[in-house]
Amino acid sequence: MPNSASDPRHPAAAPLSGPPATAVAATATAASGAPATAAGASADTAGAPAAGLAVVGAGPAGLAAAVTAADLGLRVTVLDAGERPGGQYYRHPAAALGAEHPEALHHGWAAFASRERRLRAHERAGRIRYLSSHHVWTVVRDAAAAADGSGEWLLHALAGPEERPVTVRARAVLLATGAYERQLPFPGWTLPGVVGAGGAQAMLKSGLVLPGRRVVVAGSGPLLLAVAGSLAAAGASVPAVVEAAAYTNYAGRLPALLRNPGKLVEGATYGGALVRHGIRLLTRAAVTEAHGTDRVEAVTVSRLDRDWRPVPGTARRVPCDALAVGHGLVPQLELATGLGCATRTTADGTAALVLDRAQRTSVPGIWSAGETGGIGGAQLALAEGELAARSVAGRPLPAELVRRRARLRAFADAMGAAHRPGAGWTGWLTDETDVCRCEEVPAGTVREAVRDLGAQDARTVKLLTRAGMGWCQGRMCGQAVAALAGCAPGPDRRPLSCPVPLGHLAALPAAPGAPAAQLSQPSPPTPEHASDPSSEPSSDRPAGGGSAAGLPADR
Amino acid sequence: MSDPRDLVRGTPDATFTLDFDGRALPAQSGQTIAAVLWGAGIMAWRTTRQGGSPRGAFCGIGSCYDCLVTVNGRPNQRACLVAARPDDTVTTQEGTGHAELGV
């Protein structure tokens, strides 16, 4: 496993070169690799002293932040769940796949390549410790350090397929955890061959594989055009791109669009690719059913009215062997909301972090950049990552960069508003359609909970029906359940950002050599509670009973 | 253009076979287990706990947990995240796979 936490290439005594971070509580001595004492023990199981900055996520935002911070002299630890840096946008084949032209599947490859070079150079110089295949499952304030006001953070991660527990200590944290796709269920969406649109793109970019030979692309948002173009370029036939929004929605938002000529060119490039590959673009239409027994064999495409209700009599069957579907993206916020960071509702109806102009969250010591602050694309993520790093390092924010961010945010908001799902999409669902894929909860059961049992929010529906209690913790069904309950989808509230082996939970902080007492835990999780992979770990705990394993309670 | 590999001029370092339920599937070093399965036209490799319905990779990025698979006897691995390795034995997974996790 390359770059594992025990990698000897990361010496424990890597120096913090350059000036100390001024914006960070400067307690460099707190964990400078000194011999373990109860209060001063390094909880970093990688054996390194506390980083000046820990970055979670190595997508465009996290990468830009990490290299900028290292340029400014901070010692940075980057943790990313993926095997390679790049996140969703710069997802690329492993070196072993021997792709001579990875840029063939990318826009802006050069921007990634230059940042990856800087990352590797800083890594060699010991300024950046890059931990790939490290999934951070929670971030907590270091109770021991907090007592003396040093404000350090502990990041608990699972490393590699063997899920080794690793804890990293840092004085500042940047959450650049990106987004996942918004899925709106429809009959047949659990059939094999129905895959996420971004998911198909991700599998193509990293594994050079296609979900089928004839792939319908459907949903809403600009990502669909990119996906259809890539699938076609890679050899799939794409009979149609089915977009639920009407492009006339853009009409009222021209100023924001016109101030971003670069983004318009990008859009035109995608449009050109569709024309070149002979792909039809159907707007104000949706896939309202997928057909097949063992896998998808055809889809039904229906026209939609203004509210996304299927127009009766317009259904048409389109044969295909795969469907790539997604309705935009949802910021991935569980680490942030677990820390208590404030959220807001974005133009496209999802929850995103409240951030100030320096990319600070509402929790001192925690910064964020990229899709977590609202969906906005790779260029915006790069700009925000750089701004965040400068802020962490206590440097002024370049005016040009601040303007660039504002311009790109305005563009993103215009797009988000244009593609925001209309309320009528729930008309696609029959009572038998599974809304929650993990727990297999059909729409009828959710509707019953709302109608007969008086559930008025997603949380109550969840408790009554188990929708959202499974493995994915509502990532796939959360938006749909909220819509059926007639409320706005809330921000991610999950005490753990991924399932965690029970042993690690029970032994939190689980850092060999770090005394368990370092985290004052109100109550360890009870084994029978945590052993049910579909149980809700904390929200059904009695009020005032503390929270599982020192984790914030579900509010 | 008929194959994604042609587009990026992919010539993998190594090819090997992955043992999937006793079948030998062609794999390239650097691919995830999900990519190897998709490459072989296999879209489903587990059944759900209640309905027993077939599932495979859906989100492709590790968030949906639909692609769970048993790798070398270790259940509940996300096939879309785990790299395929030459000596791996991969088996379809039914129901919970009997691993205990807290979510």
Ligand SMILES: Cc1cc2nc3c(=O)[nH]c(=O)nc-3n(C[C@H](O)[C@H](O)[C@H](O)COP(=O)(O)OP(=O)(O)OC[C@H]3O[C@@H](n4cnc5c(N)ncnc54)[C@H](O)[C@@H]3O)c2cc1C
């Ligand atoms: C599936 C998918 C496909 C996409 N495809 C395209 C495309 O083709 N074209 C396009 O323009 N845009 C695409 N996007 C949008 C694109 O992701 C963003 O515009 C851009 O990548 C945002 O950058 P980011 O750094 O904010 O987040 P991301 O690029 O999403 O990076 C986030 C990183 O954080 C890591 N991470 C998340 N949680 C944790 C955790 N708890 N612990 C450790 N690491 C974690 C992830 O592994 C990831 O590497 C796609 C999005 C998704 C979800």
Ligand code: FES
């Ligand atoms: S496909 Fe969603 S987790 Fe693997």
